[in-house]
Amino acid sequence: xxxxxxxxxxxxxxxxxxxxxxxxxxxxxxxxxxxxxxxxxxxxxxxxxxxxxxxxxxxxxxxxxxxxxxxxxxxxxxxxxxxxxxxxxxxxxxxxxxxxxxxx
Amino acid sequence: xxxxxxxxxxxxxxxxxxxxxxxxxxxxxxxxxxxxxxxxxxxxxxxxxxxxxxxxxxxxxxxxxxxxxxxxxxxxxxxxxxxxxxxxxxxxxxxxxxxxxxxxxxxxxxxxxxxxxxxxxxxxxxxxxxxxxxxxxxxxxxxxxxxxxxxxxxxxxxxxxxxxxxx
Numbered sequence: 723x724x725x726x727x728x729x730x731x732x733x734x735x736x737x738x739x740x741x742x743x744x745x746x747x748x749x750x751x752x753x754x755x756x757x758x759x760x761x762x763x764x765x766x767x768x769x770x771x772x773x774x775x776x777x778x779x780x781x782x783x784x785x786x787x788x789x790x791x792x793x794x795x796x797x798x799x800x801x802x803x804x805x806x807x808x809x810x811x812x813x814x815x816x817x818x819x820x821x822x823x824x825x826x
Numbered sequence: 827x828x829x830x831x832x833x834x835x836x837x838x839x840x841x842x843x844x845x846x847x848x849x850x851x852x853x854x855x856x857x858x859x860x861x862x863x864x865x866x867x868x869x870x871x872x873x874x875x876x877x878x879x880x881x882x883x884x885x886x887x888x889x890x891x892x893x894x895x896x897x898x899x900x901x902x903x904x905x906x907x908x909x910x911x912x913x914x915x916x917x918x919x920x921x922x923x924x925x926x927x928x929x930x931x932x933x934x935x936x937x938x939x940x941x942x943x944x945x946x947x948x949x950x951x952x953x954x955x956x957x958x959x960x961x962x963x964x965x966x967x968x969x970x971x972x973x974x975x976x977x978x979x980x981x982x983x984x985x986x987x988x989x990x991x992x993x
Contacts, residue, residue: 726831727940730872731933733835737842737861739926744846746918747911752851752896756858759889760842763865766877772941774872779947782957786965788869788877789954792884793969797976799889803896804980810900811986817906819913 730771738764751806751816755799762795834871838864849910851897859890873947876954 741760748754766788773784810816841861845854862885869878912918933940958966 728933728937729831729835730868731940732930733839733868735926735929735933736839737865738929739922740839740842740846742925743918743922744842746921747915748846749906749908749910749912750851752893752900753846753854753910756845756854756893759858759885760845760861763862763885766881767865767868770869770872770874770877774874774947775943776941777943779945779949780953782949782954785874785877785949785954786957786962788874789880790962790965790969792877792880793973796884796888797973799892800980801976801983803892804984806896807899807984816900817908 727771727775730767734764734767734771737761737767749817749819751809751818751821752803754818755802755806758802759795759799762791762798766791831868831871834864834867838868849905852894855890855893855897858893859886862886862890873949876949876951 738761741757741764743757744760745754745757748757769784769788769791773779773782773788776784806816809821813821815821838861841857841859841864844857845861848854848857862881866878866881866885869875869881
């Protein structure tokens with residue numbers, strides 16, 4: 723009944739939900755970024771699992787998607803954490819419900 | 827389904843869950859590192875060696891360290907007064923549970939449709955390198971440009987602001 727791919731897809735779905743919950747529920751900006759990273763990783767797991775159990779693994783499509791997605795996630799983390807540090811310098815807090823103005 | 831898969835899945839999910847639930851930010855960073863490691867092991871379990879090691883290098887080596895740096899630079903290790911969860915945490919929880927319900931239903935409802943060919947792929951780093959400079963050369967260049975721009979941008983954004991001159 724259950725194929726191996728189903729197991730990986732369910733793990734990825736659960737990890738995505740955990741990341742989404744973390745990004746929605748936590749007050750600290752860094753924790754929101756961690757939640758976003760978890761969601762990106764869940765998507766990568768889906769890509770790799772479909773590549774592994776798909777009919778043409780030698781075409782490398784899913785693998786390449788995952789590798790490029792890892793690179794984009796690294797860029798996203800660098801810019802996001804840089805922004806958090808810049809906002810902290812300005813407002814002395816990283817709690818998102820206190821950062822409610824775009825004007826400094 | 828091998829027992830190793832269940833072990834890795836539990837490790838990854840426990841790491842992810844701990845990283846969004848723990849109070850101290852430094853503990854969260856450690857827990858998310860465990861989740862990243864579990865994902866890298868899952869990639870290795872899926873015969874994607876290159877992606878697994880790239881995951882270890884990029885996520886554990888760079889992103890986790892960046893997160894720890896950001897936590898320490900913003901005094902995030904101190905507990906906030908109003909609790910670590912936002913006042914609307916119930917809404918977030920309901921949305922996350924709804925998303926998981928929809929995704930899980932979609933996966934379980936399409937069991938007969940999803941591919942299950944079990945050819946073990948024999949992909950070497952040589953093949954990946956050839957694909958990167960052949961068919962995927964344009965995305966590779968764009969990612970290189972994006973990484974350069976993002977690194978410079980992150981440094982500029984996080985750089986010290988100049989003190990305003992006294993008037």
